[in-house]
Amino acid sequence: MDKDKISKYRADVIESFINIETLINAIICQRYFKKVTMDFYFEVLYDEYFSFGLKRRILEKIFKDIDSQKLQDLNRLNTIRNYFAHYNQEFFEALDKEKKAGKVINPRNIKSEIVFKRLYAEFKSKEGGVEEYLSTLHQALGGVLFKE
Secondary structure, three states: OOOHHHHHHHHHHHHHHHHHHHHHHHHHHHHHHOOOOOOHHHHOOOOOOOOHHHHHHHHHHHHHOOOOHHHHHHHHHHEEEEHHHHHHOOOOOOOOOOOOOOOEOOEEEEEOOOHHHHHHHHHHHHHHHHHHHHHHHHHHHOOOOOOO
């Protein structure tokens, strides 16, 4: 696949996932402070060591009856984000002047390759539903989202 296309997919996936994490941060603030408090948001939730996994667990504690399918979709979006963020090194099976591209090996199955186009399509198919669901959870806690 074209490297420029993968770069565009990568940027879109990572930026979109940042939006999803921002919604989760807003939910956490809304639950514990009844508003988004910037000090807590930036000093705690925005910290590079405050992991997505921890945020997800807090979300599960806030909403004990959370939709399990939406949670699975959220986890899958994070996995896809990780693939785009961390994997792109092409490996070549042999020196072949005819072969212009190698494979990006799938870390879960080293006999297969990562197909970024397919992952991107899957991400886009799940993203809207997860964002909408998280927005609903935020609003259920009294949060208000503003659109520019």
